[in-house]
Amino acid sequence: MIANEETLKKLMIRAQSGDKQSYSVLLEQTGRWLGRYFSNKIASDAIDDLIQETLISLHRKRDSFDPARAFLPWIAAIARYRWVDKLRQTYKHQAGTLDFDIAEEGHEDVVGAKISIDRLLTMIPEKQAEVIKLVKVEGHSIAETSQKTGQSESLVKVNIHRGLKKLATLIESE
């Protein structure tokens, strides 16, 4: 079970004051939350790296958490930033068959739709979101994606580029 917003916020405030025990619990719980947050939003073999990078960012940027605000929207902003950054990196993995449209069980209860990655993807044009999912998340080639979507290969590349650029400007939008 993952701790709720109130508990995580209290742990974070204690962590900012140097309480290592609270920090250990916070990182453990946040790691689990991130596992769900990133589930089906990136290749499964990249999830652990992404969680780790997000936790390191949490550690380095922990003074940017405002105790007067909620914890989950803060970590979601960091997680989205790391996620877009990860998608921008060139990596290749075997094409999987992730079902992007199936919401993971319990996910909505925990984080709320407004701060999810799904919500972020609805803010860019559908054609851009579609090719980002196919190429950057599921690992299909440009040629395969071109065939699946009916977009030319050059258009697929342009839409990925534009879509990621747009996503980077929308990180804190809900």
Added chain:
Amino acid sequence: MHNKFNIDDLVNDLTPVKPMNINKGLALPTVIVIAFIALFVSQLGLRSDLAAGIPAPITMMRSGVLLLLGFATARAVVSMATPSVGKGSQGWIWAVGAALLFPISALIVAISTMSADMPVTVNTGWYCFKMCLAAALATAIPMVLWLRKGAPTSLQRAGWLTGLAAGGLGAFAYSFHCPFTRVVDISIWYTASIVTSAIIGRLIVPRLIRW
């Protein structure tokens, strides 16, 4: 968790931190603006209307708009260091809108009164442009350092806003000396310095604050 080992490393590395505070983030840029006002006034002199204690309406309007633009955008910049999904911070858009009144007014005045008796104040204007940019650069430094410390998620926007804020505050500092009284002169040279500052911010700041 697969990353248990790394979590332990992070826990061992934990030290107490003070949460970033917007007012603290604005303090240093404010001090630098005040220092530049003092520098301009002591080295170049106070505007004659201000020195006489009877500020011209255009002086009041100009300084007010620049102050509004500078601090509204500086506040947005400082706020960007503490991210949160759903955090709305659009107040700076209204300040930019208010600041645009000057170049728009200048355009209207220029079109309606274009004549030979409108000398081009290139030398004074160019000097004004350089002084505004110098003050802007100094004001931008603490904002960039603040952003580097924090976690801004939109690097390009942070770049634009840092340049705009620094440009507005730099021009505000110089406005205590600036002898211009015509809206056309003010609009051309102040707008040029603020736009240049914003472009420099967009080009340079994102590289400095990437995390």
